[in-house]
Amino acid sequence: xxxxxxxxxxxxxxxxxxxxxxxxxxxxxxxxxxxxxxxxxxxxxxxxxxxxxxxxxxxxxxxxxxxxxxxxxxxxxxxxxxxxxxxxxxxxxxxxxxxxxxxxxxxxxxxxxxx
Amino acid sequence: xxxxxxxxxxxxxxxxxxxxxxxxxxxxxxxxxxxxxxxxxxxxxxxxxxxxxxxxxxxxxxxxxxxxxxxxxxxxxxxxxxxxxxxxxxxxxxxxxxxxxxxxxxxxxx
Numbered sequence: 244x245x246x247x248x249x250x251x252x253x254x255x256x257x258x259x260x261x262x263x264x265x266x267x268x269x270x271x272x273x274x275x276x277x278x279x280x281x282x283x284x285x286x287x288x289x290x291x292x293x294x295x296x297x298x299x300x301x302x303x304x305x306x307x308x309x310x311x312x313x314x315x316x317x318x319x320x321x322x323x324x325x326x327x328x329x330x331x332x333x334x335x336x337x338x339x340x341x342x343x344x345x346x347x348x349x350x351x352x353x354x355x356x357x358x
Numbered sequence: 359x360x361x362x363x364x365x366x367x368x369x370x371x372x373x374x375x376x377x378x379x380x381x382x383x384x385x386x387x388x389x390x391x392x393x394x395x396x397x398x399x400x401x402x403x404x405x406x407x408x409x410x411x412x413x414x415x416x417x418x419x420x421x422x423x424x425x426x427x428x429x430x431x432x433x434x435x436x437x438x439x440x441x442x443x444x445x446x447x448x449x450x451x452x453x454x455x456x457x458x459x460x461x462x463x464x465x466x467x468x
Contacts, residue, residue, distance in 0.1 A: 247401070278458075285360065286402070286447065286458035299455055333401055346392070347456065349401030 246270050249334045249350040256324060257358055263320045264353045266334030274298075275317035276347065277309060278333040286333065292317055321355075329357045361385045362450050364459035372467050377435040379462050381448030384429065388450040388457075391424060393433050396445040396461070405446070406433070438466045 249266040256262055268275060276299075277289040290309040291299035297309070306322045321328060331354045335347040363382045371377045379393075389410040394402035408415040408422045408431065415422050421434045435442055443466045448459040 284445075284460045288455050288457075291455070301455075335401070346404045346407070347402075349403070351399065351401050 245350075247334055247336055247348050247350040249332075249353050251353060252351060253354050253356075255356045255358065258324055258326060260324050261320070261322045262324060262355070263318055264332055264334075264355070265316070265318045266350060267316050268334075268336040268348070269315065270336055270338075270348060271315075272336035272338050272348070273314060274337045274339065275311065275314070276335040276337075277317065277319050278335060278349075280331040280333060280352070282330070290317075290319075324355075324357045326357050329355055331355070360457075360459075361388075362448055362457045362459040364448050364462050366462050367460070368463045368465070370465045370467060371438050373440060374437045377433075377438045377442065377464055377466070379433040379435075379446050379448070379464070381431045381433075381459055382429060383431075383448075383450050383457075385450070385452065385457075386429070387452040390451045391422070391431050392449045392451075392456070393420075393422060394447040394449060394458075396447065402447055435464075438464075440466050440468060442466050 247268045274293045276291045278286045289303050292311045295311045308320045311317045331352045333352045334350040337347050361384045392407040393405040395405045396402040406420045424431045445461040445463050447461045
């Protein structure tokens with residue numbers, strides 16, 4: 244019974260395509276995140292939603308658009324994919340945001356390869 | 359501009375010995391620090407944390423030490439076990455977002 248699940252786990256696509264990664268958490272958490280792990284292995288935050296409201300939006304190209312239909316779901320849509328978008332994307336959730344404990348629950352990651 | 363740095367990309371240690379992982383940070387506003395552990399093809403999982411008002415926190419085989427004046431923290435694993443072989447990420451927060459280091463890959467040799 245996976246707490247934070249994201250699909251697909253692997254995605255190979257051509258430059259210029261549009262793709263989406265879905266994320267669902269069954270922990271009842273209020274806050275969800277998207278992180279990107281690039282080739283240098285750093286985990287960098289992209290977006291954070293609290294109760295469907297966007298609260299963190301880092302310097303991310305407009306081609307990336309998060310959507311939260313409800314507080315258990317946070318999807319990531321990417322338009323006009325570029326080679327540099329190749330990375331592993333992690334979804335995560337937490338009860339009250341990073342304030343206080345900073346404990347995040349991560350999904351398994353979605354490896355995106357842009358050819 | 360990376361505010362959390364793990365300068366050792368890898369560490370090899372013999373089973374039963376101590377593993378010491380180091381982490382440095384630049385942002386003096388960070389007030390909570392965490393270590394996450396990651397196995398291949400899995401997401402990171404929370405391991406242990408420490409508040410800036412403390413200098414040590416212990417949980418079983420894992421101890422985190424914080425030196426605020428040096429902006430340095432370390433994770434000690436004693437004794438190291440084969441199941442500890444993983445990537446360890448240091449992270450820090452100042453109530454806004456969690457900033458991660460690049461990780462240290464620990465290999466525990468039998």
